[in-house]
Amino acid sequence: MRIAVVGAGALGLYYGAVLQRAGEDVQFLLRRDYDAVMETGLTVHSINGDFHLANVRGARRPEEIGPVDLVIVGLKTFANDRFPGLIAPLVGEETHILTLQNGLGNEEALAGLFGPDRILGGVAFLCANRGEPGTVYHLGAGRIELGAFAGASSDRVADVAAAFTRGGIDCRVVADLRAARWRKLVWNIPYNGLCALLDQTVDRLQSFPPSRELVRLIMGEVIAAANTQGLNTPIEADFAEQMLVFTDDMGVYRPSMQIDRREGRRLEIDAIFSRPLSAGSAQGVNMPRVDMLRALLAIVDQDTTGVDVTAD
Amino acid sequence: MRIAVVGAGALGLYYGAVLQRAGEDVQFLLRRDYDAVMETGLTVHSINGDFHLANVRGARRPEEIGPVDLVIVGLKTFANDRFPGLIAPLVGEETHILTLQNGLGNEEALAGLFGPDRILGGVAFLCANRGEPGTVYHLGAGRIELGAFAGASSDRVADVAAAFTRGGIDCRVVADLRAARWRKLVWNIPYNGLCALLDQTVDRLQSFPPSRELVRLIMGEVIAAANTQGLNTPIEADFAEQMLVFTDDMGVYRPSMQIDRREGRRLEIDAIFSRPLSAGSAQGVNMPRVDMLRALLAIVDQDTTGVDVTAD
Numbered sequence: 375m376r377i378a379v380v381g382a383g384a385l386g387l388y389y390g391a392v393l394q395r396a397g398e399d400v401q402f403l404l405r406r407d408y409d410a411v412m413e414t415g416l417t418v419h420s421i422n423g424d425f426h427l428a429n430v431r432g433a434r435r436p437e438e439i440g441p442v443d444l445v446i447v448g449l450k451t452f453a454n455d456r457f458p459g460l461i462a463p464l465v466g467e468e469t470h471i472l473t474l475q476n477g478l479g480n481e482e483a484l485a486g487l488f489g490p491d492r493i494l495g496g497v498a499f500l501c502a503n504r505g506e507p508g509t510v511y512h513l514g515a516g517r518i519e520l521g522a523f524a525g526a527s528s529d530r531v532a533d534v535a536a537a538f539t540r541g542g543i544d545c546r547v548v549a550d551l552r553a554a555r556w557r558k559l560v561w562n563i564p565y566n567g568l569c570a571l572l573d574q575t576v577d578r579l580q581s582f583p584p585s586r587e588l589v590r591l592i593m594g595e596v597i598a599a600a601n602t603q604g605l606n607t608p609i610e611a612d613f614a615e616q617m618l619v620f621t622d623d624m625g626v627y628r629p630s631m632q633i634d635r636r637e638g639r640r641l642e643i644d645a646i647f648s649r650p651l652s653a654g655s656a657q658g659v660n661m662p663r664v665d666m667l668r669a670l671l672a673i674v675d676q677d678t679t680g681v682d683v684t685a686d
Numbered sequence: 687m688r689i690a691v692v693g694a695g696a697l698g699l700y701y702g703a704v705l706q707r708a709g710e711d712v713q714f715l716l717r718r719d720y721d722a723v724m725e726t727g728l729t730v731h732s733i734n735g736d737f738h739l740a741n742v743r744g745a746r747r748p749e750e751i752g753p754v755d756l757v758i759v760g761l762k763t764f765a766n767d768r769f770p771g772l773i774a775p776l777v778g779e780e781t782h783i784l785t786l787q788n789g790l791g792n793e794e795a796l797a798g799l800f801g802p803d804r805i806l807g808g809v810a811f812l813c814a815n816r817g818e819p820g821t822v823y824h825l826g827a828g829r830i831e832l833g834a835f836a837g838a839s840s841d842r843v844a845d846v847a848a849a850f851t852r853g854g855i856d857c858r859v860v861a862d863l864r865a866a867r868w869r870k871l872v873w874n875i876p877y878n879g880l881c882a883l884l885d886q887t888v889d890r891l892q893s894f895p896p897s898r899e900l901v902r903l904i905m906g907e908v909i910a911a912a913n914t915q916g917l918n919t920p921i922e923a924d925f926a927e928q929m930l931v932f933t934d935d936m937g938v939y940r941p942s943m944q945i946d947r948r949e950g951r952r953l954e955i956d957a958i959f960s961r962p963l964s965a966g967s968a969q970g971v972n973m974p975r976v977d978m979l980r981a982l983l984a985i986v987d988q989d990t991t992g993v994d995v996t997a998d
């Protein structure tokens with residue numbers, strides 16, 4: 375499969391490298407890492423074993439790549455206004471587009487530009503950071519829950535899932551992509567938000583009763599909103615407790631939004647906060663704590679510069 | 687009037703100095719400032735004109751002072767467990783105790799220890815900081831709203847108010863001290879809380895629409911709780927808007943809790959947040975944003991040391 379990776383931050387570099395190693399024909403749209411990757415290739419330091427790709431095909435502009443079978447989108451969501459310029463040159467008759475971005479609204483934005491039938495979505499559970507140019511650190515997890523946004527054939531979804539599986543990724547096809555997105559938001563909204571706001575790792579929030587209780591209350595608001603969205607199966611009442619226990623095992627983990635803030639990047643407030651709030655509000659669900667967290671993050675986000683738009 | 691000032695931070699030093707200048711017999715319970723004040727007196731840099739008191743009576747222990755007519759309490763509220771040791775030696779048959787501390791519960795704590803009939807409360811609208819030892823900066827305002835907690839005679843309240851007035855303080859006797867406290871909380875809860883949490887001055891919150899809206903929502907929760915407390919006159923619906931406009935004129939102002947956090951002091955979470963939350967909750971008022979702000983402050987307060995207990 376000819377694959378183009380747009381938004382080659384830690385997430386795009388990691389999954390692209392894994393797919394290339396599994397035999398796919400991968401090209402990376404690069405900016406910061408271009409020179410390093412062209413000269414020395416791409417190095418992945420992974421909990422599953424390090425590997426190096428000596429020959430990696432990079433491009434500075436999508437026109438150098440042209441139409442592919444699959445575009446993998448790993449851009450930071452605040453850069454979604456760059457979809458037309460970055461993705462259109464990669465799209466031909468048969469091209470599918472897979473967004474592995476955070477939050478809500480990414481599939482819809484791509485569908486509006488390129489038609490709904492070619493859009494896939496993947497909810498990525500990946501802990502990875504970029505290192506020096508040409509290097510990515512895979513620190514944990516990596517599972518992807520994959521689904522069609524609208525009319526994509528289940529054969530194509532299965533093909534994409536099979537490619538990830540050949541690369542060693544635990545990739546599961548889900549019938550209800552929106553349910554998968556909302557279930558991830560139950561984690562992302564409290565932990566990304568609070569860790570970024572307070573510059574605290576998840577273990578600090580877990581171990582202090584007032585913050586643990588706040589996480590639980592925020593999760594409750596997200597679950598209440600999710601369960602008005604017509605998901606195939608409602609999120610179960612004890613999912614918040616499950617997520618709290620799951621997070622206890624993560625140790626000193628720093629969510630991506632905390633890293634974004636530390637590194638002066640813009641925060642993904644729209645996709646992770648504003649769109650879920652709007653979706654809940656449209657169904658009459660009041661989410662005061664999520665709304666307050668959104669406002670607090672917007673205040674601290676004023677001071678960021680927003681130069682780096684790759685997702686990780 | 688023989689007056690003892692307990693908790694001689696910026697607030698205690700400023701009001702004590704003003705009362706001494708007006709002819710009252712003031713003694714200060716001092717710790718950090720003791721040596722400087724004993725050697726060179728007390729200097730007030732004030733927007734109303736600087737002045738210096740060459741002869742100031744300080745003490746390190748309340749037993750050195752003994753019973754007085756009026757104890758003025760300026761301790762940080764998290765040090766209220768020190769009331770017995772610090773105040774009991776100052777209390778005789780006729781002693782009254784005036785707390786100028788922030789938030790709720792201070793009069794009640796004093797009444798429980800020393801009897802309700804001798805307790806007065808004052809809501810201080812003062813912007814002051816400490817400088818080097820022996821020096822206090824009066825940066826703005828200074829008004830006091832003074833009232834009896836329970837059975838104190840109106841003559842004694844008037845005497846105390848008259849002393850402040852002779853010192854040049856705008857001191858108003860109020861019939862409903864609890865209403866005055868709640869009205870100040872409408873300001874203190876959002877601005878102290880958010881400025882401390884975000885380390886932003888009030889003008890930053892005022893000028894950014896998401897934070898201005900958050901301030902308004904928080905004020906609305908406080909007003910809703912206040913109006914279930916049996917105040918003589920309910921807080922009017924447009925009071926939040928009045929406070930927002932009032933705050934627009936304050937410029938680059940840093941509330942005391944923001945200063946406390948910057949200087950590594952503990953935050954007055956119990957008096958300013960937990961007690962109003964409990965009072966609202968007891969009347970069935972849900973205050974999700976105030977509760978979330980309390981939790982967020984508790985998280986950041988974990989990292990403070992709490993060595994300095996004077997109010998300012």
